[in-house]
Amino acid sequence: MRIAMLGSGFIARFYATSLHAQRRKDEVITVYSRNLENAKRFAEDYSLAHFTNTMEEAIQHPEVDVVLISLPNHLHEAAVAACTKAKKHVLCTKPLGRTAEEAKRMLDMVEEAGIFGGYLEDLCYTPKFLKSMESIKNGSIGKVLWAKSRETHPGPHSDWFWDMEKSGGGAIIDLGCHCVEIGRNFIGKNVKPIEVMCWADTQVHPIDAEDHAIGLVKYANGAIGQFEVSWAFRGGMDLRDEVMGTEGTIWINSFLRTGFEMFTSGKGGDGYVAEKAEVDKGWLFPVGDEAHDLGYPHMFTDMFSAIEEKRDPLETFYDGYVVNAILDAAYTSAKTKLWEPVLLEDWRGDEPQEEEKNWVSHDNNYYLIKEEVLPNGDVKLILKHKNTGEIIQKTKLKN
Numbered sequence: 001m002r003i004a005m006l007g008s009g010f011i012a013r014f015y016a017t018s019l020h021a022q023r024r025k026d027e028v029i030t031v032y033s034r035n036l037e038n039a040k041r042f043a044e045d046y047s048l049a050h051f052t053n054t055m056e057e058a059i060q061h062p063e064v065d066v067v068l069i070s071l072p073n074h075l076h077e078a079a080v081a082a083c084t085k086a087k088k089h090v091l092c093t094k095p096l097g098r099t100a101e102e103a104k105r106m107l108d109m110v111e112e113a114g115i116f117g118g119y120l121e122d123l124c125y126t127p128k129f130l131k132s133m134e135s136i137k138n139g140s141i142g143k144v145l146w147a148k149s150r151e152t153h154p155g156p157h158s159d160w161f162w163d164m165e166k167s168g169g170g171a172i173i174d175l176g177c178h179c180v181e182i183g184r185n186f187i188g189k190n191v192k193p194i195e196v197m198c199w200a201d202t203q204v205h206p207i208d209a210e211d212h213a214i215g216l217v218k219y220a221n222g223a224i225g226q227f228e229v230s231w232a233f234r235g236g237m238d239l240r241d242e243v244m245g246t247e248g249t250i251w252i253n254s255f256l257r258t259g260f261e262m263f264t265s266g267k268g269g270d271g272y273v274a275e276k277a278e279v280d281k282g283w284l285f286p287v288g289d290e291a292h293d294l295g296y297p298h299m300f301t302d303m304f305s306a307i308e309e310k311r312d313p314l315e316t317f318y319d320g321y322v323v324n325a326i327l328d329a330a331y332t333s334a335k336t337k338l339w340e341p342v343l344l345e346d347w348r349g350d351e352p353q354e355e356e357k358n359w360v361s362h363d364n365n366y367y368l369i370k371e372e373v374l375p376n377g378d379v380k381l382i383l384k385h386k387n388t389g390e391i392i393q394k395t396k397l398k399n
């Protein structure tokens, strides 16, 4: 694939570094930045033949197959519109829109133009996440009941993130989009998100948006998603997921404690340890290959293979739209302090159905509630009578 990069900032560099690493065959061939000097510097750093400060010029470059949107949130829609006009495939960073309304317009534009729309949700492509999904799909942890995802750090690196008009909000839109999509994947993308309860506050920074929030997303099959996001967390970037299923559990720590710990007095080094690390001496928690551990190579492989194979990628514009709808409900709930419905005018998954409970039978008369081996070796059974509902216990004595 020959790629046009829109934007030359933080994520554009992460993407380009991933794309040009390890003899990959896909290459960025042009970059757009509103500031020509920045475009030139980016082009030099990644050995690109072309750079421009006109967005349309980058998109319409005759050799470009696919456009990668790495611009601030308020510019995503206009960039998608320009791609549809030029009939170029488009990959957009997260969040897709600032609201579901905006995301839906982008989804419609891409579908009407018949071009490919990939949603660059990298955290749904980390090696640990993909392996977890495999285990969940093969039934290793049973039915997922609760999926909790946390992203917290000391706050973003550019002015526009802190300006609600440009970003669409604070930590919820910026970080919640990752956590919500992680939860949706674990619980099942076909399962309809029904309603959201969210607490949000501006605890630390002098901004209008929230810098800390916790939310619950209720799904049609009874599962609950939980997101915990903050721009007020100290100590680096904390990326953690916990999944609880009827047959098992998964805990993932993706960034702050990956099994790599190092102490330095501060001599040597270039000051960079890992994204959002706050210190560069003392005990440090570096990340071996950040791009890889954050999912970028697997994400681009899926996106480009999907274009070639004319199939959907794992993360589509439609997914981006659903995420935005869940986040819209979270913002409403943070204001009303009530459970708020997820408003999805376009739902493509399963319709909610009355759920069947598969209680485990102990015998003809009783359901088994719980079995536990006690410290003395006896086994205790807690049972419920199928007709009367009476709860009893039986103890099997150790021989």
Ligand SMILES: NC(=O)c1ccc[n+]([C@@H]2O[C@H](COP(=O)([O-])OP(=O)(O)OC[C@H]3O[C@@H](n4cnc5c(N)ncnc54)[C@H](O)[C@@H]3O)[C@@H](O)[C@H]2O)c1
Residues within 6 Å of the ligand: 007, 008, 009, 010, 011, 012, 033, 034, 035, 038, 070, 071, 072, 073, 075, 093, 094, 095, 120, 121, 122, 157, 158, 159, 160, 174
């Ligand atoms: N893990 C991830 O997937 C991830 C991580 C960080 C950022 N992002 C997303 O990437 C996008 C960009 O974020 P970033 O961190 O690279 O920000 P950034 O500020 O580092 O870079 C933004 C780029 O857009 C340019 N820009 C800013 N305002 C502009 C304007 N009005 N017109 C034209 N260009 C303008 C800047 O010059 C810069 O090149 C955002 O949507 C953000 O949410 C995704």
